[in-house]
Amino acid sequence: MQTNFEKIFHPQRIAVVGVSTEGTGFGSGIVYSLNAMGFAGQIFLVNPKGGELNGTPILPSVADIPGTIDLAIIAVQARAVPEVLEVCRQKGAAGAEIFSSGFKELGTDEGILLERQIVQIANRGIRVIGPNCFGIYCPKSGLTVLPGPDLSRESGPVGFLSQSGGMAIDFANTGKSIGLRFSKMVSYGNGADLRETELLRYLADDPETGVITLYIEGIADGDAFFAAIREAARKKPVIVYKGGLSDAGARAVQSHTASMGGSRRIWQSLLRQVKAVQVRSLPEMSQAALAFATLPARPFRQISVLGGGGALGVAAADAAEPFGLRIPPFEPALSRRIEGILPRPGSSAGNPVDVANPFVPPKVLKEVLLMAAEDPRIELQIFISLLSHYKNMARLAGQPVKTVAPYRELAADFKAVADQTGKPVVIVLPNPRRGLDHLDVVEMIALARQVFMDHGIAVFDDLHEALRAIGHLNAYYEGVAHE
Amino acid sequence: MQTNFEKIFHPQRIAVVGVSTEGTGFGSGIVYSLNAMGFAGQIFLVNPKGGELNGTPILPSVADIPGTIDLAIIAVQARAVPEVLEVCRQKGAAGAEIFSSGFKELGTDEGILLERQIVQIANRGIRVIGPNCFGIYCPKSGLTVLPGPDLSRESGPVGFLSQSGGMAIDFANTGKSIGLRFSKMVSYGNGADLRETELLRYLADDPETGVITLYIEGIADGDAFFAAIREAARKKPVIVYKGGLSDAGARAVQSHTASMGGSRRIWQSLLRQVKAVQVRSLPEMSQAALAFATLPARPFRQISVLGGGGALGVAAADAAEPFGLRIPPFEPALSRRIEGILPRPGSSAGNPVDVANPFVPPKVLKEVLLMAAEDPRIELQIFISLLSHYKNMARLAGQPVKTVAPYRELAADFKAVADQTGKPVVIVLPNPRRGLDHLDVVEMIALARQVFMDHGIAVFDDLHEALRAIGHLNAYYEGVAHE
Numbered sequence: 001m002q003t004n005f006e007k008i009f010h011p012q013r014i015a016v017v018g019v020s021t022e023g024t025g026f027g028s029g030i031v032y033s034l035n036a037m038g039f040a041g042q043i044f045l046v047n048p049k050g051g052e053l054n055g056t057p058i059l060p061s062v063a064d065i066p067g068t069i070d071l072a073i074i075a076v077q078a079r080a081v082p083e084v085l086e087v088c089r090q091k092g093a094a095g096a097e098i099f100s101s102g103f104k105e106l107g108t109d110e111g112i113l114l115e116r117q118i119v120q121i122a123n124r125g126i127r128v129i130g131p132n133c134f135g136i137y138c139p140k141s142g143l144t145v146l147p148g149p150d151l152s153r154e155s156g157p158v159g160f161l162s163q164s165g166g167m168a169i170d171f172a173n174t175g176k177s178i179g180l181r182f183s184k185m186v187s188y189g190n191g192a193d194l195r196e197t198e199l200l201r202y203l204a205d206d207p208e209t210g211v212i213t214l215y216i217e218g219i220a221d222g223d224a225f226f227a228a229i230r231e232a233a234r235k236k237p238v239i240v241y242k243g244g245l246s247d248a249g250a251r252a253v254q255s256h257t258a259s260m261g262g263s264r265r266i267w268q269s270l271l272r273q274v275k276a277v278q279v280r281s282l283p284e285m286s287q288a289a290l291a292f293a294t295l296p297a298r299p300f301r302q303i304s305v306l307g308g309g310g311a312l313g314v315a316a317a318d319a320a321e322p323f324g325l326r327i328p329p330f331e332p333a334l335s336r337r338i339e340g341i342l343p344r345p346g347s348s349a350g351n352p353v354d355v356a357n358p359f360v361p362p363k364v365l366k367e368v369l370l371m372a373a374e375d376p377r378i379e380l381q382i383f384i385s386l387l388s389h390y391k392n393m394a395r396l397a398g399q400p401v402k403t404v405a406p407y408r409e410l411a412a413d414f415k416a417v418a419d420q421t422g423k424p425v426v427i428v429l430p431n432p433r434r435g436l437d438h439l440d441v442v443e444m445i446a447l448a449r450q451v452f453m454d455h456g457i458a459v460f461d462d463l464h465e466a467l468r469a470i471g472h473l474n475a476y477y478e479g480v481a482h483e
Numbered sequence: 484m485q486t487n488f489e490k491i492f493h494p495q496r497i498a499v500v501g502v503s504t505e506g507t508g509f510g511s512g513i514v515y516s517l518n519a520m521g522f523a524g525q526i527f528l529v530n531p532k533g534g535e536l537n538g539t540p541i542l543p544s545v546a547d548i549p550g551t552i553d554l555a556i557i558a559v560q561a562r563a564v565p566e567v568l569e570v571c572r573q574k575g576a577a578g579a580e581i582f583s584s585g586f587k588e589l590g591t592d593e594g595i596l597l598e599r600q601i602v603q604i605a606n607r608g609i610r611v612i613g614p615n616c617f618g619i620y621c622p623k624s625g626l627t628v629l630p631g632p633d634l635s636r637e638s639g640p641v642g643f644l645s646q647s648g649g650m651a652i653d654f655a656n657t658g659k660s661i662g663l664r665f666s667k668m669v670s671y672g673n674g675a676d677l678r679e680t681e682l683l684r685y686l687a688d689d690p691e692t693g694v695i696t697l698y699i700e701g702i703a704d705g706d707a708f709f710a711a712i713r714e715a716a717r718k719k720p721v722i723v724y725k726g727g728l729s730d731a732g733a734r735a736v737q738s739h740t741a742s743m744g745g746s747r748r749i750w751q752s753l754l755r756q757v758k759a760v761q762v763r764s765l766p767e768m769s770q771a772a773l774a775f776a777t778l779p780a781r782p783f784r785q786i787s788v789l790g791g792g793g794a795l796g797v798a799a800a801d802a803a804e805p806f807g808l809r810i811p812p813f814e815p816a817l818s819r820r821i822e823g824i825l826p827r828p829g830s831s832a833g834n835p836v837d838v839a840n841p842f843v844p845p846k847v848l849k850e851v852l853l854m855a856a857e858d859p860r861i862e863l864q865i866f867i868s869l870l871s872h873y874k875n876m877a878r879l880a881g882q883p884v885k886t887v888a889p890y891r892e893l894a895a896d897f898k899a900v901a902d903q904t905g906k907p908v909v910i911v912l913p914n915p916r917r918g919l920d921h922l923d924v925v926e927m928i929a930l931a932r933q934v935f936m937d938h939g940i941a942v943f944d945d946l947h948e949a950l951r952a953i954g955h956l957n958a959y960y961e962g963v964a965h966e
Binding site: 078162245 | 584654766801871
């Protein structure tokens with residue numbers, strides 16, 4: 001029997017089982033979240049006690065729902081799950097998200113037995129996500145992981161699979177903040193039925209997913225999993241964050257999702273063989289995904305780095321080398337031309353280019369970027385924007401920093417440069433002003449990030465992070481090209 | 484002739500040379516900044532054109548200042564600097580900060596000659612900071628680097644020396660945000676006279692400085708510098724960020740501060756020999772300084788890691804290993820006692836301890852930390868607080884997140900744990916919610932950080948960063964102990 005993923009990810013009729021009338025439980029949180037995310041289908045509420053929630057009647061059993069359902073969301077006590085799941089299957093549900101915990105992860109006989117019962121029911125035709133999970137986030141259909149009423153409602157190219165629900169919610173929130181948008185995210189917890197390999201195959205063929213990200217603690221079947229990555233990575237980038245590669249980490253994995261880890265070296269070598277991109281933290285995964293989601297699908301080995309602050313140029317150069325990026329010095333004639341339009345003294349334009357101060361007008365910076373792009377070796381340009389320094393200028397002008405900082409002009413000008421030259425421009429927007437008396441700067445930086453992203457320009461907090469992300473992009477596109 | 488550092492860092496009478504009446508120039512920015520920082524001495528304004536600034540008369544020459552001066556701040560055109568400097572010397576100034584650029588860093592004959600003239604005058608008794616620098620930040624006396632009117636007015640144990648002015652202002656701002664406080668910071672730019680070695684010797688004996696941080700691009704005299712570090716590191720921790728260790732980085736150094744870099748391996752080995760702590764970025768330097776400034780002066784090899792989210796425990800364990808930290812599993816009896824007071828199912832207490840959800844009450848967390856501290860191997864505890872999740876609870880409660888998140892209770896309870904057990908508690912406060920619709924969370928996190936710091940508890944954004952900082956602390960105190 002074929003799995004109807006369409007019904008699971010884009011359901012029209014959902015049963016939420018385990019809604020309490022008090023309004024602060026898991027179940028009612030789900031209903032709130034589905035509404036907040038704009039879920040447009042029908043939601044049926046179920047609780048043996050009956051009653052109503054905000055005017056909607058609560059049915060005593062799934063069996064009382066008129067007609068069929070597409071998806072069930074189950075948040076009842078572990079002991080009650082198998083019976084509820086079986087009724088959902090009979091109601092025609094293609095799948096069920098089981099948020100309840102109290103199964104195999106406890107290591108108790110009862111928990112293990114209950115999980116086995118879930119698998120048996122799943123084998124009869126209803127696909128299970130969980131138990132002990134946060135479920136599905138799919139902005140297009142209005143599904144969201146728990147507790148995620150405030151995740152982005154915009155869809156995007158990033159697919160994500162994770163055993164850990166906490167990792168899913170953190171990645172979804174981070175993504176929202178930095179401009180990553182998701183196609184489908186699945187937190188599958190214990191993975192009693194649907195898990196990494198099958199979901200990965202699904203995302204590999206999913207036209208809505210352009211880049212696949214995975215947080216893996218343990219895997220059920222190593223051979224099948226690596227074969228699935230190999231196949232997926234031929235179609236689109238696959239980024240893998242494997243948790244638990246240290247001894248202590250492996251122990252933590254066991255108590256978290258009851259699965260076995262694996263050695264650092266084996267994972268590293270296998271991931272390289274199947275052309276997956278390996279990352280080592282959530283921030284690194286987010287930044288790599290941002291590079292893949294935003295930049296053209298090709299490697300960028302030689303780059304220019306421009307911005308305010310000579311020390312940033314030094315740091316750029318230092319950070320580029322370990323990631324295999326080159327910052328080739330410009331020809332003297334080009335350097336001189338660039339220096340000719342920059343403030344003197346204080347600037348230098350050898351590549352890295354130090355523009356001398358944070359207040360060089362956007363029009364001049366545009367010219368600088370256009371000139372730098374004339375070097376035929378340059379494939380991508382990074383601009384380090386010290387917008388946070390406009391706080392001082394705002395003070396002098398007696399205006400809010402978000403009014404004074406010229407991020408709208410910068411975004412338009414940099415987009416024009418990228419369009420005109422065919423060489424992408426990436427922005428690094430560091431902000432050392434983050435304390436209580438600089439919340440206005442934090443807001444301005446968030447606004448600026450939004451505007452840059454709206455212009456299709458990737459924004460990183462930190463230069464090192466930008467270079468590392470581009471390094472991952474290069475490794476993938478060169479690896480795939482050399483197959 | 485002995486240098487009067489006391490007069491340079493705590494001047495009573497300052498001449499600011501190069502003040503323009505328009506009010507937006509360098510000079511007037513300095514005056515504004517000195518006043519904003521609470522400088523309590525006398526400021527004399529100088530500009531050949533005369534006039535007045537906010538009611539204070541501008542004198543045509545330094546010679547017109549009645550009596551002597553302690554320190555001069557010079558922001559005139561490069562060509563005019565030597566003459567001004569000589570007059571300041573005659574006025575009895577112990578030192579001068581020369582903010583002007585246009586000297587050796589240009590590589591021109593004129594620039595080199597002007598800088599040589601500065602050195603000649605300095606050799607006759609006035610010590611020079613700069614040129615091409617941002618000068619001194621000393622909260623205690625009210626001196627601040629340019630442009631720094633909004634740096635912290637609180638003093639603290641961190642001393643910092645930097646060729647780069649941009650690095651100085653960024654570190655000062657970062658420090659203000661994360662709770663680092665400074666004794667003295669010097670951006671010495673081209674370092675024509677006073678520079679790394681002599682200033683380092685000064686900070687090594689400065690009772691106000693407990694930890695020394697350095698950003699170095701190039702050095703004037705390698706043997707003297709490393710000898711000075713060796714001596715300083717016997718007295719207090721010395722943290723070194725050497726920029727320009729890659730080929731491209733070395734090139735960038737040359738155009739930034741006209742000094743030569745050096746090879747990666749040589750620096751690494753020399754710094755290890757002299758017991759300095761080597762860091763590779765500004766964030767890493769800030770976090771290491773925070774650990775040294777906040778934690779007791781000893782190594783912490785075995786730690787507990789506690790918090791919400793099983794994946795964080797996995798990440799903790801993975802990150803600890805490379806930094807030589809151990810997270811030893813608790814005895815089963817202790818684990819069971821801890822699990823007995825945590826929410827079930829969902830928690831696990833093997834170390835790392837997963838407290839199951841972000842809403843466990845502070846009183847329970849306090850008990851958990853007290854129990855974990857009973858393990859005699861544990862020397863320090865890290866708590867990963869998912870306060871950002873209180874956004875959802877705030878929504879349900881219809882209250883601001885800063886009212887709902889219990890950081891005040893947490894801070895008081897964790898301080899009590901640290902006091903009672905003699906084992907420091909460190910907080911990791913990650914915040915994936917940083918976008919425009921979560922500025923309330925950003926504010927709450929900043930408030931929480933402030934409250935934790937007020938209780939003497941170090942706060943890191945990220946677990947990996949906390950572990951790396953503690954790793955540096957261990958390396959230093961073990962290295963020094965084994966001498």
